[in-house]
Structures are given as structure tokens and as C-alpha cells.
Amino acid sequence: MMRKNEKERYAMESLLRSVYGRAEAEYVIKKSRFIATVCEVKTEAEAAAFIESVRKHYWDARHNCSAFQIGAGGQIQRSSDDGEPSGTAGRPILEVLKKRDLTNTAVVVTRYFGGIKLGASGLIRAYSHAAALALDEASVVDYTPFTVLTATVAYPLVSTLERFAESHGVLITDRAFAADVTFTFEVPEGNSAAFMADLTNTTNGRASLQKTGTVVKPVPVTES
Structure with missing residues (x-):
């Protein structure tokens, strides 16, 4: 489960709040x-x-x-x-x-x-x-929709993408290594356009971006 943090760059809007377990x-x-x-x-x-x-x-x-x-x-x-x-x-x-x-x-x-x-x-x-x-x-969670995105970059940009994801509170769910490296991200739904724009700017347009789906995940609610 992904954790909420007040420092996250992209806001999350939940579908519903429930106990977990x-x-x-x-x-x-x-x-x-x-x-x-x-x-x-x-x-x-x-x-x-x-x-x-x-x-x-x-x-x-x-x-x-x-x-x-x-x-x-x-x-x-x-x-x-x-x-x-x-x-x-x-x-x-x-x-x-x-x-x-x-x-x-x-x-x-x-x-x-x-x-x-x-x-x-x-x-x-x-x-x-x-x-x-x-x-x-009880543990309490917000069931939150995430857009699944992929970003394919050359090897010299791998550390750039990793730092970008960490600083923006975005989860990297997969890395596929071939001639280039393809990262899979889960971004709060509604923020995918902003994420893609920010990532394009960060990589100077050298990342190939694609939306591949949507998932709903439980995000623990923590006291502020």
C-alpha cells in the first residue's frame, strides 16, 4: 500500500474510505x-x-x-x-x-x-x-485510483527518472531493461497530465511516455 504524505507533489482523491482488515x-x-x-x-x-x-x-x-x-x-x-x-x-x-x-x-x-x-x-x-x-x-484506508504510465529512456537518464519519482512521491512499480529502460509508474488519477508534462521537462523531451491503464489501491490514512 502506498502511503499518504503531506509533501507529495501530486494530490490524491479517493473513491471511498474504509477499514482495512x-x-x-x-x-x-x-x-x-x-x-x-x-x-x-x-x-x-x-x-x-x-x-x-x-x-x-x-x-x-x-x-x-x-x-x-x-x-x-x-x-x-x-x-x-x-x-x-x-x-x-x-x-x-x-x-x-x-x-x-x-x-x-x-x-x-x-x-x-x-x-x-x-x-x-x-x-x-x-x-x-x-x-x-x-x-x-482499525487500520483505515482511502481506496484511490491511479493511472499507470510507462516512460522509456536511455540508460544515462535512469538516475534522473529515479530522483524525479522519489521527489514527487510517485511509485515506480517496474523497471524493464533492454536497449533502453522502461519505467512503470502509478500516478494519482487526475494528475497524469501534470506528471507527464513535468517528466517531459525534466528529461528535455527524451522520455517516451504512454498511459497503459488504471488501478485502484488502498492508501493508509495517517494522522496529520
Whole structure:
């Protein structure tokens, strides 16, 4: 995964933000245990399978409340209170996802009842807090489109291209050595024209440039 850096020359615009992989956190209040599990999901079927797997793992828990968003802009949204009073569990979990602009993400908060009732407002706070704790533990990525470009140059220009790529925060994904050297770059989509213009200037027009495709990659979100 490519890393974001505030010093990068070319800005990146993501398609969506999601957790990457899986994470878990636990919160205890008034003897009730809230265990939140988060996972990346890309379809409703994946979300349903994840929720069921957590339910089976914590089979003896009283509640396994859940929420998920799928698609850019969160076109698909689902939540379940799983026996808790209506609106006190699933919806608060979903609101945490929406507040953080996380999609393709599912959260299950498992509750082991401690014998002391929390009330509606207490449940809302507890489920929200548990979900937030698990999301804090999760890796978060921006799925970002990159244009794949090749640049073919003579051997004396190899170090020039390598320095150019490093200084502009652009990833070199391949080098092919023949009569000349062909570099393959991944450039944030929307910046390919600027990249090609800059590279042409740097090499005084001695690089043969070509667009070859587009890829979407997860870019870790780092705290600024």
C-alpha cells in the first residue's frame, strides 16, 4: 500500500474510505461487557457472513447488534438492534460509521448483560462508544485510483527518472531493461497530465511516455 504524505507533489482523491482488515475493542460499564468487532466488507453478502460469524463466536451473548455501510457515499446502509430497545444500538453504531465517513465497513457490538439496566440513553452511548473504540483500533484506508504510465529512456537518464519519482512521491512499480529502460509508474488519477508534462521537462523531451491503464489501491490514512 502506498502511503499518504503531506509533501507529495501530486494530490490524491479517493473513491471511498474504509477499514482495512479487522479489529476489536472492549468496553465495560455497570458490569455489562460491550465487545465491538469491525471488518471490511464489499457486499451485503459479505456483511451478513461477517455478522453471522461474530454471532456464532459469541453465541452465549444476549445481543449482537450491528450496522454496515457499503458503496461510495454509503448507498447501502443497514442496522440491527438484535433485541435491544428500538433505536438504541444498531442506529447509533451506524451513525458512528457515517460520522467517520467509513463505507464498505461493518461493525458488530456484542453485549454481555451485567444485570444493571442502562436505560435508552445509556445504551446509545455504550454502543456508540464501543463501536468508536474498535474503529480507533482499525487500520483505515482511502481506496484511490491511479493511472499507470510507462516512460522509456536511455540508460544515462535512469538516475534522473529515479530522483524525479522519489521527489514527487510517485511509485515506480517496474523497471524493464533492454536497449533502453522502461519505467512503470502509478500516478494519482487526475494528475497524469501534470506528471507527464513535468517528466517531459525534466528529461528535455527524451522520455517516451504512454498511459497503459488504471488501478485502484488502498492508501493508509495517517494522522496529520
